[in-house]
Amino acid sequence: MISITNASCVFRHASGREVRALDRISSTIGDGEFVCLLGRSGHGKSTLLRSLAGLNTLTAGEIAVDGRPVKGPGIDRGMVFQEDTVFPWMTVQANVEFGLLAQGIPAAERQGVAREWLDKVGLGRFGDSWPKELSGGMRKRVAIATAFAGGAPILLMDEPFGPLDYVTRRDLQNLLIDLWRSTGRTIIFVTHDIEEALVLAERALVLRAGRIVDDIRVDLTRPRDEEERASPRGIAISKTILGHLELEQHTPGAA
Amino acid sequence: MTDIDATRDAMPVADKATAPARPSPEIWWTLGGIALFFIVWTLGHLVIGRYLPPPWQVIAAAVTHFFDSRYFVGLGLPPGGYWPHLVSTTYTALLGCAVGAVIGTLTGLGSAHSNVIHQITRPIVAILGTVPILVAAPFFLIWFGVSENSKIILVAFYSAVVLHLYALRAVEHLHPSFAESASTLGAGPWMIFHRVSLPGSVPELFGGLRAALGAAWGLAAITELLGTDRGIGRVIITTWGVQDIASMMGGLLLLALIAVIADALLMLARRAATRWMPEGAL
Amino acid sequence: MGAIRRLGAGLRRDWISAMVVIALIVGWEIAGHMAPRSPLRESPIVPPWEFIFGRALTGLSDYWKIEMWAPVPQLGGAQTLLGAVLALVFHSALTLFRLTVGLVLGGLAGVLLGLALSWSSRVRKLVAPSLHLARMCPLLAMIPLFQFWFGATNWAAIVFVAYGVGVIYLIGTVNAVANVPARYIENARVLGASRLRIHRSIILPAILPELFSSVFLTLGLAWSAVIGAEYIGVESGIGRMVIWSEYFSNTGRMALITLVILAYAMASFALCRKLQERVLAWTPKRPGA
Numbered sequence: 001m002i003s004i005t006n007a008s009c010v011f012r013h014a015s016g017r018e019v020r021a022l023d024r025i026s027s028t029i030g031d032g033e034f035v036c037l038l039g040r041s042g043h044g045k046s047t048l049l050r051s052l053a054g055l056n057t058l059t060a061g062e063i064a065v066d067g068r069p070v071k072g073p074g075i076d077r078g079m080v081f082q083e084d085t086v087f088p089w090m091t092v093q094a095n096v097e098f099g100l101l102a103q104g105i106p107a108a109e110r111q112g113v114a115r116e117w118l119d120k121v122g123l124g125r126f127g128d129s130w131p132k133e134l135s136g137g138m139r140k141r142v143a144i145a146t147a148f149a150g151g152a153p154i155l156l157m158d159e160p161f162g163p164l165d166y167v168t169r170r171d172l173q174n175l176l177i178d179l180w181r182s183t184g185r186t187i188i189f190v191t192h193d194i195e196e197a198l199v200l201a202e203r204a205l206v207l208r209a210g211r212i213v214d215d216i217r218v219d220l221t222r223p224r225d226e227e228e229r230a231s232p233r234g235i236a237i238s239k240t241i242l243g244h245l246e247l248e249q250h251t252p253g254a255a
Numbered sequence: 256m257t258d259i260d261a262t263r264d265a266m267p268v269a270d271k272a273t274a275p276a277r278p279s280p281e282i283w284w285t286l287g288g289i290a291l292f293f294i295v296w297t298l299g300h301l302v303i304g305r306y307l308p309p310p311w312q313v314i315a316a317a318v319t320h321f322f323d324s325r326y327f328v329g330l331g332l333p334p335g336g337y338w339p340h341l342v343s344t345t346y347t348a349l350l351g352c353a354v355g356a357v358i359g360t361l362t363g364l365g366s367a368h369s370n371v372i373h374q375i376t377r378p379i380v381a382i383l384g385t386v387p388i389l390v391a392a393p394f395f396l397i398w399f400g401v402s403e404n405s406k407i408i409l410v411a412f413y414s415a416v417v418l419h420l421y422a423l424r425a426v427e428h429l430h431p432s433f434a435e436s437a438s439t440l441g442a443g444p445w446m447i448f449h450r451v452s453l454p455g456s457v458p459e460l461f462g463g464l465r466a467a468l469g470a471a472w473g474l475a476a477i478t479e480l481l482g483t484d485r486g487i488g489r490v491i492i493t494t495w496g497v498q499d500i501a502s503m504m505g506g507l508l509l510l511a512l513i514a515v516i517a518d519a520l521l522m523l524a525r526r527a528a529t530r531w532m533p534e535g536a537l
Numbered sequence: 538m539g540a541i542r543r544l545g546a547g548l549r550r551d552w553i554s555a556m557v558v559i560a561l562i563v564g565w566e567i568a569g570h571m572a573p574r575s576p577l578r579e580s581p582i583v584p585p586w587e588f589i590f591g592r593a594l595t596g597l598s599d600y601w602k603i604e605m606w607a608p609v610p611q612l613g614g615a616q617t618l619l620g621a622v623l624a625l626v627f628h629s630a631l632t633l634f635r636l637t638v639g640l641v642l643g644g645l646a647g648v649l650l651g652l653a654l655s656w657s658s659r660v661r662k663l664v665a666p667s668l669h670l671a672r673m674c675p676l677l678a679m680i681p682l683f684q685f686w687f688g689a690t691n692w693a694a695i696v697f698v699a700y701g702v703g704v705i706y707l708i709g710t711v712n713a714v715a716n717v718p719a720r721y722i723e724n725a726r727v728l729g730a731s732r733l734r735i736h737r738s739i740i741l742p743a744i745l746p747e748l749f750s751s752v753f754l755t756l757g758l759a760w761s762a763v764i765g766a767e768y769i770g771v772e773s774g775i776g777r778m779v780i781w782s783e784y785f786s787n788t789g790r791m792a793l794i795t796l797v798i799l800a801y802a803m804a805s806f807a808l809c810r811k812l813q814e815r816v817l818a819w820t821p822k823r824p825g826a
């Protein structure tokens with residue numbers, strides 16, 4: 001279980017201006033949940049996610065995982081970045097193995113686990129390829145396989161499908177849902193796309209100016225196809241979220 | 256999810272390597288270019304005269320004095336023609352460059368990782384990087400004697416500075432999310448250093464190596480001009496003393512040839528080491 | 538006041554660097570007192586600071602050879618501080634003159650020739666092997682050749698610097714032109730621009746930023762070249778002073794001159810950076826650069 005208590009993060013820009021990226025955020029996320037973090041650009045989504053990953057230190061408050069406060073990155077939390085972070089100098093297989101290598105797992109076991117995950121994301125035949133030989137969508141699959149193979153029970157994803165085309169995006173969303181269901185891991189997924197949140201999330205946290213302004217249960221039935229999303233409940237949820245996002249009048253992140 | 260799904264968004268694979276080898280016109284342009292070089296040189300000879308010996312004279316000098324030359328011995332050079340001198344200069348340049356490259360790469364990557372190392376190396380690199388390394392050459396000759404060692408140390412110093420700067424820049428150019436991604440997968444500082452920073456900076460390190468090696472030949476040669484009894488620089492200065500311009504240019508040409516070959520080998524090594532690089536990224 | 542405060546803040550941030558500099562200075566002094574002193578040598582192997590700025594400094598007046606303003610030690614005159622300063626100024630001026638003229642001439646010639654050779658891609662391919670050889674031919678080893686052609690004169694040094702710098706700019710220009718995106722040129726051609734117009738209005742502005750990236754490279758190279766030329770041939774200039782001192786293993790004078798050259802080089806790099814900032818202010822910052 002992840003518990004966030006009064007988490008605040010203030011950045012000092014070179015100009016001397018202070019930006020409150022997170023403003024006394026509190027929430028708890030249970031094991032096995034699929035949570036989407038929604039919000040407009042610059043309103044603290046990445047900052048919250050990076051704080052969860054331990055890549056960013058809070059200026060006040062605390063984040064704890066299973067009661068232990070987060071001090072830095074750890075193997076209990078994996079991350080898929082917004083940028084393309086598949087290491088271009090390693091083969092696809094070596095990329096997926098990397099987390100296991102870092103944990104000191106012997107080579108034979110490593111290879112087996114990595115191959116399994118490559119199969120699961122549909123890249124079984126591409127283990128020996130260089131990342132440059134894959135398309136952007138395939139590289140995202142590699143990143144997802146790497147994060148899952150690392151074995152972390154909590155996976156943090158920062159707009160991983162941002163730059164992809166619509167159909168590829170839908171493919172990967174389905175893949176992610178399958179993997180989530182079959183593994184039961186906790187996934188916290190940043191997006192600014194309401195439709196994506198409706199497809200994926202069990203729960204949507206809406207961030208505005210560094211605060212959580214709404215916590216919505218997305219209780220639609222799966223599969224979340226067009227009809228399901230167009231159901232009265234689906235429309236109600238998207239209207240609520242849209243309201244939060246559009247009724248924006250403050251300057252983003254202003255302290 | 257099946258394989259078919261994944262292959263659907265696979266890019267068309269550009270298989271240059273497997274394409275049938277056609278005789279490319281590029282090679283003809285290169286050969287023509289080499290011919291042009293010799294034509295212009297010959298024309299230069301016809302215009303300038305004795306001061307610029309024609310290519311055949313220079314090549315003849317390089318060939319006849321290559322392995323053995325009584326003429327060189329008569330000039331006071333050790334027996335054995337150009338050959339031992341070429342070996343000596345090549346040894347100096349390669350060894351000095353290698354030692355310096357290892358040191359510079361380590362300090363450069365180290366200072367990209369640790370502020371303490373950065374602060375320690377910065378003033379030293381600032382001094383060694385701005386003072387023309389040549390100015391330091393006489394010091395080396397006095398401190399370490401007129402020997403192979405002082406030449407090697409000089410080349411090593413220069414290469415270390417170059418590689419330090421290139422390594423530092425390479426890590427700066429590497430997107431920080433690579434290291435962050437590694438750390439979320441459980442990698443510690445050492446793992447990040449040798450699995451992320453080091454391989455990620457290989458392309459730029461080769462650029463630095465190329466620059467350092469290119470300068471190493473000249474540095475080795477000029478220390479030989481200042482002192483020491485061996486090396487192609489010694490041949491150049493000795494033949495210069497008797498105004499034998501053809502033998503002098505012969506030595507220069509041989510040195511340039513070795514430099515060209517070494518550079519070509521380095522580029523081959525780079526290609527092998529950076530097969531993962533997307534095309535046209537360098 | 539502001540400068541002092543900035544210095545204070547810098548020291549607080551970079552105190553390790555400051556300590557390293559102090560350690561180097563102190564370490565040098567200690568080494569100077571520990572290192573063996575050969576009775577044959579006028580100067581210890583590692584000259585301590587008081588020696589460098591004492592006897593070595595006045596000793597530089599040995600290199601003042603004009604019977605004016607200060608006594609000439611070569612003709613039996615006394616060593617004076619004034620003579621030392623005059624000698625330093627005289628030889629520095631010569632070196633800086635060679636450096637500057639060589640840089641300017643070489644830069645101009647290299648860029649112009651590079652543009653001419655880039656007139657068509659065929660010419661470019663044809664001259665590529667010669668350019669490669671010119672770049673790979675070790676510059677410093679070519680000094681005797683230039684001495685032979687131009688004698689031990691100012692011109693030999695200037696032409697040598699210009700050659701070294703020119704080759705870099707020539708290759709830089711040819712590469713930069715080859716890297717200009719073809720769509721710019723095609724676009725201009727579709728609009729009916731003549732070749733000359735394309736060269737002037739599109740290619741030249743497009744390659745400027747890349748050319749400027751060679752400036753620092755060539756500045757370092759020019760320093761090496763001018764010092765090298767003075768080492769081997771031309772009997773004047775600050776590089777020659779190093780060799781004169783080295784002849785008697787006069788490490789004190791060598792160290793002093795090295796410090797002076799270090800100061801010049803740092804100043805020239807700083808100047809270059811200023812110039813580059815001003816000239817390239819209009820270009821967008823490259824990502825990661």
Ligand SMILES: Nc1ncnc2c1ncn2[C@@H]1O[C@H](COP(=O)(O)OP(=O)(O)OP(=O)(O)O)[C@@H](O)[C@H]1O
Pocket residue numbers: 011012013019020021039040041042043044045046047048192252253
């Ligand atoms: N490293 C940093 N230094 C200074 N300010 C930062 C830093 N990271 C984020 N900020 C500031 O914090 C605020 C929130 O940024 P954050 O990256 O969390 O936004 P976001 O919601 O992820 O936006 P986007 O959708 O564009 O990725 C912004 O105002 C930004 O300027």
Ligand SMILES: [Mg+2]
Pocket residue numbers: 045046047082158
């Ligand atoms: Mg973000």
